[in-house]
Amino acid sequence: MPELPEVQTVVNYIKPHVIGKRLQRIKPLWSKTLHNFSNKDIKSEEPHNHIVNVDRRAKFIILKFKNYILAIHLRMTGKLYFSNKQNFSKHVTAVLEFKNKESLIFEDVRKFGRIYFYKNLNIINSRHGPEPLAKNFSADMLIEMIKGRKRNIKSLLLDQSFISGLGNIYVDESLWKSRIHSNSISNAIPSKNIQLLYQSIQTILTDAIDSQGTTIINFSVNGESGRYANKLYVYGNEKKPCNRCNNKIKKIKVAGRGTYLCTKCQRIYK
């Protein structure tokens, strides 16, 4: 599941390939993939269809054009890669075609991924919380945010309107690193532990971006997983010993999600 580090990895990867390229058309191979627009909307923007920048906001890949943006969400199994091949796998749901037969391929086995057409980032910003790696996002902010809610901490951290970019993997890793049980109630967690959570999120996300993420995010290089897969402390490690206390990692269900944690050294605050 692509989360912030995987999405950032995709952005870093495609950016040099697509900046300055002129989009000719978008071919939908799965009708729902183009969520709120069609190729007509792209045509009507002519001749201003050059990609001027590629960026990330929350878990969206943002293709910036002169007068609009395309926001691409990979959801569960979406993959985005640059290609000049003409034969696609059966899971390709959309093709963004440039000149010279070059294309951005959106491949998505489960078909949950979507592409959105907006004038700017306003709508996305209004629905999403702060970026955890933004320079102006501080530990004090996170403390205030978490203390101000009375909610299951895992559910809160997964909520994109609360904080952007975290998903199941990095929430489990961050809570393990800061020794907070996933079933803790947000306003009962002491400030010093939230401070530790803040540092854990920073460290983990930064390290995961450096490692090009955990899951497979494109097929164009080698189809291998990101190197962070080898650095996970709890996620996917059921029954393996906890790196801190040697207790067996458990898999439980929290907020409807499969959740990995150490019930011995992650304390529950209620």
Added chain:
DNA sequence: AGGCGTTCCTGGGGGC
């Protein structure tokens, strides 16, 4: 406010 169920999808795992 917050928790929970439902929906969208398909590959893959478990059971037999």
Added chain:
DNA sequence: TGCCCCCAGGAACGCC
């Protein structure tokens, strides 16, 4: 070996 059943999971939405 093969078939059927069931389910994970991000986000939006409706309900209580």
